[in-house]
Amino acid sequence: MKRISNLVANTLLFVAGVLITISTVSLLIQVVSRYFFNAPTVWSEELAIFCFVWSTMLAVPVAFLRREHIVIDFAVNALPKGLQRLVNPLTDLICAVTLGVIGFFAVRLLEAADRQSLSGLTMLFKSTIPLSSLYLAIPVGCALSVVLILYRIVAPIPAPDPVAEAITSAETEV
Template sequence: MNQNLKKFVSNFEIIFASMFLIVTTVLVMLNVVLRYFFNLGIFWSEEVATGCFVWSVFLGAAAGYKFRIHVGVDMIVNMCPPTAKKIIGIVVDLILLLINGYITYIAVIYLSHSYKKPTPVLNISTAFISSSLLVSFGLMTLYSVVFLIRDCKTPRPIQGEV
């Protein structure tokens, strides 16, 4: 596999979240300048900027989960012996799998109701925005399965363990 394609696949959440954030920033800044200096405005910019921001937040959350960089408190776990740390890690993986899977299920239900509702300005389906929930929590559920399998085979050392 091509090296650039490999980098893209391994970082696609960050890439798309960044693109959505750039679109949000550019649209908001452009609209501010147009309103302040020219007394004009882009009528659809707020709706598109909000949608892009929602996508950037949820894709960013999925990326944070993928790279395990979300904040966690492991003070008590660090005081446990290595075997207990590994068991706790697997239990946490299992709990997160269940939570992410359930939220993915709820996102499917929410999406099935939201596709009928149009956005106020552009009159497009709100499913374009709501699908960010399904994509991000679907990815987190997939990563939870990967983490659980990986930790059951060879449990990862928890921070502070040598």
């Protein structure tokens, strides 16, 4: 199972990285065309936003899986270790339920967004690109997050220890 979760996480991060690269190149094209050729593009900003939103929503589940998301853990860390083992899965479950609710309501917005199009991308691809293709990132990201959180509850993955990683890194360099 760990091999599958690593494959899913690495695939999501690869796709997110490609999308961030496309977003960056798109914005670079916009800057060059606007300031050097005085001919701004109509599609570059929409493409950058599209790629950025999708890359974010694909990377969030990996952060949940690896416990690399932002947490305020001083209260949990103050608890005895035995109680921490109970509280951590409970907070994970609360996150999963919250993301499930957000994803559910995001799906309900897709129908309204389907009636609108992303005009810049529609011009670029010469085909109607509905706004719902952008909004779809939210329920997809939420669903993937819920699945990976539930997997983490069933097969706990220890939180990364930056000190231990630094020591291991230093030892391998010597």
